[in-house]
Amino acid sequence: xxxxxxxxxxxxxxxxxxxxxxxxxxxxxxxxxxxxxxxxxxxxxxxxxxxxxxxxxxxxxxxxxxxxxxxxxxxxxxxxxxxxxxxxxxxxxxxxxxxxxxxxxxxxxxxxxxxxxxxxxxxxxxxxxxxxxxxxxxxxxxxxxxxxxxxxxxxxxxxxxxxxxxxxxxxxxxxxxxxxxxxxxxxxxxxxxxxxxxxxxxxxxxxxxxxxxxxxxxxxxxxxxxxxxxxxxxxxxxxxxxxxxxxxxxxxxxxxxxxxxxxxxxxxxxxxxxxxxxxxxxxxxxxxxxxxxxxxxxxxxxxxxxxxxxxxxxxxxxxxxxxxxxxxxxxxxxxxxxxxxxxxxxxxxxxxxxxxxx
Numbered sequence: 001x002x003x004x005x006x007x008x009x010x011x012x013x014x015x016x017x018x019x020x021x022x023x024x025x026x027x028x029x030x031x032x033x034x035x036x037x038x039x040x041x042x043x044x045x046x047x048x049x050x051x052x053x054x055x056x057x058x059x060x061x062x063x064x065x066x067x068x069x070x071x072x073x074x075x076x077x078x079x080x081x082x083x084x085x086x087x088x089x090x091x092x093x094x095x096x097x098x099x100x101x102x103x104x105x106x107x108x109x110x111x112x113x114x115x116x117x118x119x120x121x122x123x124x125x126x127x128x129x130x131x132x133x134x135x136x137x138x139x140x141x142x143x144x145x146x147x148x149x150x151x152x153x154x155x156x157x158x159x160x161x162x163x164x165x166x167x168x169x170x171x172x173x174x175x176x177x178x179x180x181x182x183x184x185x186x187x188x189x190x191x192x193x194x195x196x197x198x199x200x201x202x203x204x205x206x207x208x209x210x211x212x213x214x215x216x217x218x219x220x221x222x223x224x225x226x227x228x229x230x231x232x233x234x235x236x237x238x239x240x241x242x243x244x245x246x247x248x249x250x251x252x253x254x255x256x257x258x259x260x261x262x263x264x265x266x267x268x269x270x271x272x273x274x275x276x277x278x279x280x281x282x283x284x285x286x287x288x289x290x291x292x293x294x295x296x297x298x299x300x301x302x303x304x305x306x307x308x309x310x311x312x313x314x315x316x317x318x319x320x321x322x323x324x325x326x327x328x329x330x331x332x333x334x335x336x337x338x339x340x341x342x343x344x345x346x347x348x349x350x351x352x353x354x355x356x357x358x
Contacts, residue, residue: 028074087119101135132209153315164306165285186225193236240272250285
């Protein structure tokens, strides 16, 4: 059962702590890339390069008041010219109400707990308009879990990670698609069906925090996905979509099944995985996350030959920002004047006349 996410208390909304003089935080710039060539940061180089390339046009679009940027935001911690860590965050919807901590990497060395906490706090403070945040941590990383809890994050669920790639030379599944189901690619015309499926498959609390719309699914998946659609009801009952490149190689994908169609765990799900793997090139492995409570899906992935790659806690927090009190606007004062005319009025009491002295 999902834990109830409480808003951070006054004690958790701590003011930013002063940064140590030995390091500083800077937004990612092109000259940082040659410095970030150590083993800790090297797997993130493609993502960092993309953030640099998209940075300038995204700033221009933001200045023109176009839709919010979906490019990753990167903060780098430096000591002189030595990178100590970085944090990569990303909007999960166009409205900018939900953000995700995508990566938090620290260079090897002692005493970096304060650095990790400062990177998270600074990223949260810079995200204007953010209402909720999503983060993940390995169940074995006690330090990361404790740091996220200290910053107001609370666990929502625990996922098991699976890595799947069909053995070379293995033939495709011979499962025959039933007549009432259609294999449909994800595009602008079919995206509404996927949105309704994810609304049904996603837990209520997480669905509220993500606050996704149809265009958000298309933005995140870049239109790469497949669905099984019940033609008689015009309803998507199972789907798989691309959600990002995996730092260890391959692709992160999300498999969604309608709660009333658990019988599709099996050949139908394998068909979807093979379809998107072909769409993504057919060579790289697929990484899937599966809620620990989905026992049938866990057993099927194991029987399919997927390998377990640890467990991960999905955590979230709400952001409360104190709004300054403002004087009532002219429109509000005018409304109050109109309503005042309709308020019941008492009869004025007569004023007693003082008696004249005798």
